[in-house]
Amino acid sequence: MSRNHIRTAVVSNHGRTEVRERLASAGVSVDVIVGKFDLDRYGQLCKPARDPMVVAVAQMGLEPSEVVCIADCSTDELAAMGACIDCLMVGGFSEEDLIRSLGSNPAPEPDSRDYDSFRVPVMGIIGCIVGDTLGSRYEHSRTTDYNFKLFPSGSHPTDDFLGTLAVARWLLGDRSRESLERSLSMMVNCHPRAGWSHRFRNWARSSNRVPYGAVTNGSAMRVSACGWAAGSLDEALDLAGRSAEVSHNSPEGIAGAQATAACIYLTRTGHSKAEVKKYIEDTFGYDLDVTVGEHRQRAIHEYTCPVSVPQAIRCWLESDTYEQTVRNAISIGYDADTVGAIAGSIAAASPGMEVPQAWADRCFGLLHGELRQLFYDFCSAFPAE
Ligand SMILES: [Mg+2]
Incomplete structure (x- = not known):
């Protein structure tokens, strides 16, 4: 299943309206968009060492697995948390790029694993x-x-x-x-x-x-x-x-x-x-x-x-x-x-x-x-x- 619906898109270099319109024209609907304005606001709230993107995601009560980055805003910290960065596009992106990139990664299956009773092994990978x-x-x-x-x-x-x-x-x-x-x-x-x-x-x-x-x-x-x-x-x-x-x-x-x-x-x-x-x-x-x-x-x-x-x-x-x-x-x-x-x-x-x-x-x-x-x-x- 390719993604035609995104729970959250995180962007930094594009206005929210522009991003929503471009996604809509690519057949992709979006629930939440974190825009540059949010990042500036959260950037003032957090210590310089902390990435505003990560703080913005946390402030909005989002799980990293719900976050899909679609612009040149991904960070090591966010990626390490499990956010999926579908495509990195600096200075604008085309609908064709977006469709190709989103379509190449299947949407994750619902996670029904029993982590509560999982003892993390001490041998192996x-x-x-x-x-x-x-x-x-x-x-x-x-x-x-x-x-x-x-x-x-x-x-x-x-x-x-x-x-x-x-x-x-x-x-x-x-x-x-x-x-x-x-x-x-x-x-x-x-x-x-x-x-x-x-x-x-x-x-x-x-x-x-x-x-x-x-x-x-x-x-x-x-x-x-x-x-x-x-x-x-x-x-x-x-x-x-x-x-x-x-x-x-x-x-x-x-x-x-x-x-x-x-x-x-x-x-x-x-x-x-x-x-x-x-x-x-x-x-x-x-x-x-x-x-x-x-x-x-x-x-x-x-x-x-x-x-x-x-x-x-x-x-x-x-x-x-x-x-x-x-x-x-x-x-x-x-x-x-x-x-x-x-x-x-x-x-x-x-x-x-x-x-x-x-x-x-x-x-x-x-x-x-x-x-x-x-x-x-x-x-x-x-x-x-
Ligand atoms: Mg390494």
């Missing part, structure tokens, strides 16, 4: 979201302090976990290449400012989605669900390779995803760290003897699989707990959220290295709308504990 969230504030303000502050204000899931949920949605569905491309594209369109690279965002928004040979760590950051959905090591490698190659069709990009998924599959099926280390070194050629301290000193500033994945695996190998793993990963001092997400994903497959329940609950609480539904559905279909 939760390890990815917690590592990502813990690292989110340190990607751009880097730290090499192992004792960095946990969950500083504004910590939130980023592209690493949203990509993981897009792969999870693919694994829950028909597992065709087209289905994966569509799932990733929808996730980027709904959360365009979650931290995606420009190249990946352009790929997701293009009509023919040609893989672009990326060697970047995006294939590894989104792969953890493959390690949990697989029934054998071969299947883990196959799913991981397919999850990567739609965009990261380079040997390095595919290897990064497969190595991460293999670590998860092998450790969750009872293999020791020494066995996993040997398998990864023999199969993928990664040097896993470089210590966390040496990685921190080397300060190699690259967002690639051959750099980030061995770092993340080593962080896990050197640790006895989930917290040690993600503290190691984030304090290497570069791509903190992604190395945190990958390392956290592996740790949360290791018996005895579970995510602290309070952290799991806290990060699950940051998910709303479709993101919360996808997490619940994947954890229910592929229980980790």
